[in-house]
Amino acid sequence: MSWLVTGGAGYIGAHVVRALVDDGESVVVYDDLSTGSAERIPEGVPLVVGSVLDRSALDAAIRDNAVTGVVHIAAKKQVGESVExxxxxxxxxxxGLQTLLEAMASAGVGRLVFSSSAAVYGMPDVDLVTEDTPCLPMSPYGETKLVGEWLIAAAARAHGIRAASLRYFNVAGAAAPELSDSGVFNLIPMVFERLEAGEAPRVFGDDYATPDGTCVRDYIHVADIASAHLAAARRLADFPEGTALTPSTSDAGRAARSGRWSTASSRSPAGRTSAGHEPSVTRQVSLADRARELLGWSARHDLDDMIESAWQGWRRRHG
Known part of the structure; x- marks a missing residue:
């Protein structure tokens, strides 16, 4: 197999690329480098700089590298920005996904792993989120991921593509410091930024029906996300043509309360609660049984691994 990884120079994409390479797969990265960094790409892995909206560039990348499968991670992903x-x-x-699918169908590329999101669910008020939980996205970002799943399912049926769409929750940590999250849009980097400035991390809301009053969220180590993509890529060959799977991946049972993030540094001041927070569901934890059943996959890292590895990456980037 030769895998084209779109967004392979990004935070999650670089981890997926490394997992595929370590497994002996042939990989080429396709990235516009708008948020990714070429420094994350392993030595010897080709990089094609291009947009998923550029059909001719996609055609050339697929043809020139004899691509037989695609892992599609490239996407815009900021919820607030998507509203604006x-x-x-x-x-x-x-x-962008439509353009990629057209290029795949034209070249006869028959395998696709799609990086979807738990944002397709919105804020379901259930104890455990499963693949059967109704999808009611609450942002344009979540809508685009759900529409992407529908589009892939239709293209799979029409063009004989074997596809898997992975829905995952909050991603954290790093497999190596140089692969860490360079943005400050996710919770852990946001906390580190405030700690470095000598400020208390913000906890939005202390009035939820939980033991400490803060909401509960599911987190997963980025290395586990990478292994899930690898597991999906391996299993696609075992499913009939035209099949589109949609398992959720998470670290169920190891959810983190936001009020605990102040323990990430020995210098951390007490967390500060911000009043007037946006309405949010009290608990959002997923069940990953289907991923275990279909892909033979399960998460291996816990919350301590996520925080410690993210902190090492932060130190490397910020001294």
């Missing part, structure tokens, strides 16, 4: 720029998000995430 919905047309941009639909263009990048939906039209």
């Amino acid at each position: 720029q919905p047309l941009h998000y639909y263009r990048e995430n939906v039209t």
